[in-house]
Amino acid sequence: MIAWFARNSVAANLLMISILVGGFLALNNGVRLEVFPPSDPDTIDVQVSLRGATPEDIELGVAVRIEEAVKDLEGVDQIISRSGEGSTSVRIEIDKDYDPRQLLDDIKGRVDAINTFPADTEKPVIGLRQRSFSVISVVVAGDYSEREIRTVAEQVRDDLLRIDGITRAELDAVRQYEVAIEVSPDRLREFDVTLSDIGRAIRQSSVDLSAGNVRTDGGDILIRSKGQAYRRADFELIVVKTNPDGSIVRVSDIATVIDGFVEDSMRTRFNGKHAAFIGVSRVGDQSAIEISNKVREFIDTRQAALPVGLQLSYWDDDSERLKNRLGIMASSAVQGSVLVILLLSLFLRPAIALWVFLGIPISFFGGFIVMYLFDVSLNLMSAFGFILVLGIVVDDAIVTGENVYARMRAGDKGLSAAIQGTKEVAIPVTFGILTTIAAFGPLAFIEGRLGEIFAQIPLVVVPVLLFSLVESKLILPAHLKHIDLHEHDQKMSGFQAWQSRFADSFEAAILKYYRPLLKTALAHRYATIAIFTGVLIIMIALITSGWTRFVTFPRIEGETATATLSMPAGTPFEVTNRHAEKIYVAALSLQEKYRDPDTGQSMITNILTTVSAASARIQMETVPKQDRSIDLSTNALGGEWRNLIGRLPGAESLNFRSSFFRAGDPVNVQFSGNSLDTLNAVGDELKQHLTTYPGVFEIEDSLSNGKEELQIELSPQGHLLGLTRSDIVSQVGEAFKGLQAQRIQRGRDDVRVIVRFPLGERSTVASLNEMLITTPTGSQIPLANVAEIKPGRGPAEIRRIDGYRVLNVTADIDKDTTNMAVMTQSISAFLDQLLVKYPSVSYSFEGEQRRQAETFGSLQMGIVIVLFVIYCMLALPLKSYIEPLVIMSVIPFGIIGAVIGHWLLGKTLTILSMLGLMALIGVAINDSLVLVDYVNQRRRSAMEGLYEAVERAGVARFRPVMLTSLTTFFGLLPLLTDQSSSAQFLVPMAISLGFGILFATLITLILVPTNMLIADDIRQFVRRMLRGPGQDPAAAEDH
Secondary structure, three states: OHHHHHHOHHHHHHHHHHHHHHHHHHHHHOOOEOOOOOOOOOEEEEEEEOOOOOHHHHHHHHHHHHHHHHOOOOOEEEEEEEEEOOEEEEEEEEOOOOOHHHHHHHHHHHHHOOOOOOOOOOOOEEEEOOOEEEEEEEEEEEOOOHHHHHHHHHHHHHHHHOOOOOOEEEEEOOOOEEEEEEOOHHHHHHHOOOHHHHHHHHHHHOOEEEEEEEEEOOEEEEEEEEOOOOOHHHHHOOEEEEOOOOOEEEHHHHOEEEEEEOOOOEEEEEOOEEEEEEEEEEEOOOOHHHHHHHHHHHHHHHHHHOOOOEEEEEEOOOHHHHHHHHHHHHHHHHHHHHHHHHHHHHHOOHHHHHHHHOHHHHHHHHHHHHHHHOOOOEOHHHHHHHHHHOOOOOHHHHHHHHHHHHHHHOOOOHHHHHHHHHHHHHHHHHHHHHHHHHHHHHHHHOOHHHHHHHOHHHHHHHHHHHHHHHHHHHHHHHHHOOOOOOOOOOOOOHHHHHHHHHHHHHHHHHHHHHHHHHHHHHHOHHHHHHHHHHHHHHHHHHHHOOOOOEOOOOOOEEEEEEEEEEOOOOOOHHHHHHHHHHHHHHHHHHHHHOEOOOOOOEOEEEEEEEEEOOEEEEEEEEOOHHHOOOOOOHHHHHHHHHHHHOOOOOOOEEEEEEEOOOOOOOEEEEEEEOOHHHHHHHHHHHHHHHOOOOOEEEEEEOOOOOEEEEEEEEOHHHHHOOOOHHHHHHHHHHHHHHEEEEEEEEOOEEEEEEEEOOHHHOOOHHHHHHOEEEOOOOOEEEHHHHEEEEEEEEOOEEEEEOOEEEEEEEEEEOOOOOOHHHHHHHHHHHHHHHOOOOOOOEEEEOOHHHHHHHHHHHHHHHHHHHHHHHHHHHHHHHOOOOHHHHHHOOHHHHHHHHHHHHHHHOOOEOHHHHHHHHHHHHHHHHHHHHHHHHHHHHHHHOOOOHHHHHHHHHHHOHHHHHHHHHHHHHHHHHHHOOOOHHHHOOHHHHHHHHHHHHHHHHHHHHHHHHHHHHHHHHHHHHHHHHHOOOOOHHHOOOO
């Protein structure tokens, strides 16, 4: 096939054009663009509301019953429930081998069959979670009222949804509408009605009904009554009661109708102004970049039509990261390509360099075709895969082109040189590519959520490398056959003459410097291997001793600093807002402090504040790292922010985050049990223990101090009056939490209509005690006379996982000063001793520790499989059991170059560094395989001894080995120097691969020849031992 394509240039060119055109069409019309690949499992959510219920009541009455109903369904992987005040959410994670839609039907059937939910429980909402991915948020901000801001935000949302290509836009950080009909107890007594009477009147009057048709000769006429109330004036006109004297009592006569928002307080400010957000997400195959561009264009055109004082802006445009990464991919491709062309032109010929370089776009466009066919998206990780493979992709073309070039210099001409030169290296190059593919393979099998992210790299690298193989074997020879070196042309001048002299000088330098070095290494081969082994042992010792730090998941600086405040449940909104205002003022001072005096632009571009009753979140958006004129990291900014604020009285926690990537909390211990008191006791002891570790801060647990409760117990007098617990709780609930009379659909909003006491009548314990309870006989008596009210405290939220209540103790650590592995072992030993006192409680490590266990566990098995696969791929072309081991013996030495690279760039070893070393295995073996294959060819064709063949192979393969290493390094160089936050997480992998491949050049050219002779020495020794002392050793094969 190689010879056929080499002779048929038309076929080769058509193949090349087809790949380029197909890749271009796929990239422009088919490949999906997204920021991150989906990493969450298929999930079915069950949402249930029970207004006014405590977390414990709704957990036992609703969540547990749902869990018991679905837990035995095949395909259910995990059940997680969160029960809070008034609602519960049950998340059912589906095993990846099962169809979630089929399970959805089964779960619906099981949940709908439950008939033991408490009274007033709303119908469960069950659905398969739709994977939507946030792209950008539109901000409406200004000095207007909450209703005015929301009205404009609703209009903006509706306008966005009219734009072609935008299908999901939702209001965020706003309160929901509510119609409250508030009646004081005095007015109820005056008009002799109850809250239930008012609710019943609303349900019966506020309704649209049809009553059939009048069948006239002219046709049917529909009979209907339109009485549905939507606004305050509509509800005020509803008749509640008709008196015997003929007078009518309407809602407006006895109640105040408030057409406003739910009572739960919330305040959102954007740069100090009232604000509402519209979150725009992409669904399915929609492009994040296209959506972002349309939204930005909409903002620019719509701003002029807004009222004076209203600002339309955007926040958290995730597509910027993708645009930045694609830009880096394009610039890296250009820069890397230029460096590759210059490098190849220097050592080969410009024409050869050009055709070798064409392997990059051909392979990349072939990769785009595969991405389109298998629905692989172009995202941050897959874009990194293209950057990673940029220098590797031309390795096979370099080896092929260099070999053809060498044959041409030796006197072979045109077609013959192209065919024979390609065939000579076809087997080692092909199997070399396959070993590289195998080395990237384990990335696709990492377990857990991180595995979904890392799997994007081999999904790109593998097809690109396969297309590079096609290009180097079927397309490249058809073009190389037309090259004429003019080696003996006296008229050769200019760059050609200079390049020819350089190539001659380079070959002379190989003979002058490398050949003597190789001879010395071969002569002292045991000393050579001892030196390499000694350096490797030192490197490993530096890592294991902690001198060279290893952090599994480093803290990568992001572009947003976030402060999250948590207050005890039930904290007045004014208190939380006062603390949030202090945090905002501190952020404002930092915005002024870090302002560029020349441009007037601050490093902090926007400040967002969101406050609710018991929590607040303040975020500072900063200029991207690569665009900053002020040399200050977001981590340092967050630390200074923390110091400005200090301690806030009454706060349960105040956390600061500024990381781009976070695998979870560094310390996250999850306790499982049945008793909340026991879980709290265990959590308190662990929190106390964590305070003894230096560098550990922000220690907290997932169970807050809870919310104060007033527990109603029926007194003996109440029993005598014929009252039941249900009677009292029902009447108190109607007055204080409100009686839901209706739910109406007003435009896109689902609005509750609530009947209740005014706020002033339900804001004190005294008003509760004085509330009049209606007895079965119709008389009314104060609550305090028929019931006892006892103070108590209950949890704010109860989490359950697979049937057990859970409590998580979390903490952050200073990764620069703390040895995480040692601390984890110490915590584990403490917990083993602690839980002896609490046998009903179990624990597990979550967060970073779980991600690390998942990653390392799958990598260990992956490494074993990869090494076996690589051994098989080496044994097949070499037809030997020993030579693959000789080649693979150099694998551990790649650690040396990788560690030195991290030292030079001041980077910490991370999990990505390890993944880079795995990728390095395949790349380093490529060159070694070509070298060993050349040795075997020399021994077969020229009948040379092993020593001479090894020496000749080192000299002959010096240039392609060096070129492949340099092109890989230069291809990665733009990424190594990238300062953007999204690249910092991935840089360690590039360091391990880039610097490791440079050191692999030394390994291939020195250590592989040395190991081949040592293996031969061992073979000769074994033969002598098997022959016995009486045999003549001179018969041994020439070394």
